[in-house]
Amino acid sequence: MTRSRRTAAGTHSPLGQRVVDALRKALFSGSYKPGERLVEDRLASEMGVSRVPVREALRVLAAEGLIDIAPRRGATVTALSSVAARDTIEVRATLEGLNARLAARRHSPATAAALESVLAMGGRAMAKRDARTLNTLNARFHDVLANAGGNAVLAEIMRTLRTRTTSFFAEMSRKRAKETWEEHAAIVRAVIDGDEALAELLATRHVVNAGAQVIAAIGGPAQ
Template sequence: MDAQPDDDAGLRTIPLFAQVAELLRRRIVAGIYTQGTRLVEGRLSAELGVSRVPVREALHALATEGLVELSPRRSASVTRVPDAIGRELVEVRATLEGLNARLAAQRRDPALGARLEAVQREGRLAAADGRTEALLRLNASFHELLASTAANSVLREMVRSLRERTFLMFAPVDAARARQNWEEHARILQAVIDGDADLAALLASRHVYSAHAAMSRGGAGAGGAAPG
């Protein structure tokens, strides 16, 4: 399968359809495939150098996650999120991200905290330099580490799913929003390190609404990276 270096790293031991699904998922999250983009089996099969079967299975897997819509008469396409549903997704995600940060502050782990600080530093540098691919990777790492600190596997999966679905609306954003995103991360992280569960929850919830507000103001533009 012909993928970018970051796309297929660490994926060689999992089924081919799962590798394809992960690559397509990353492209959707990165805003490479935007809402409504057609995902044609034959075209993807030729591009990735695989048969249609793993592509079809990957599209079905992404459909169960809400990232792809399937039609019996047409090819698959990236899910379009109606405004009303988008607002509901943001409301639920903001609530769960707040709970996630609250638990992280209550159950803080020094080792994970140090790793979060390292990712935070890298994220700020990447935002300053406008390194979009690095920002996507570091943003995912920040939230995964925060979820690990919260130590609730059910919540972790729910937040991850919601984050990916809201990225359909958010990605991409401009450089200014990318910098603001990491400034907000820094405040959340400090509250977690301080063990201030109430503040961590408040900041994490506001972080989601802030990203949504930026998108609503028309802040999306080329050269950025998905927020939140």
């Protein structure tokens, strides 16, 4: 089931959809930290809406794994354990590597243009030290690369895995922005060159490098 289908099933109004989109964007950009409470009244006030569409949006985001909802505690940004993070990162690294190999095999001028466009925007955001834009562009880079692989099933699985760890990787992307975008550029070069083995290696290493720091930040061993 795709994210758009889940969202359509979970919201009942265009207003609810707009609140979902706004909260998802805030989570992807790192505006909310893992474990942070999301208070309905405060969110409704900030967005100028009633609590009803906020409550709908929180249910949708919980179904996507971005937040947890517990009785009496309410909604909080999902906080992974070090073991859960390790397990997710191991799978994601393998799949991202496979996808990069496929992207190198199936690359086209359109693929090259799309990837280079995101890199250029990332470079400008780096120069401005615009952390929020960099997080948004990081998600876009991985979406473009996923589409470049040409395997819709693989792309959807990877998006689900990225969603599970988005708040952690958003925070880490700010701390290692230079390394992240240097790794992105190297992956793009390998894809455009059609070097399948190198593209796979670099994409796998990219996730492993960031993942090790995520796990260390959570407080677990990077094994």
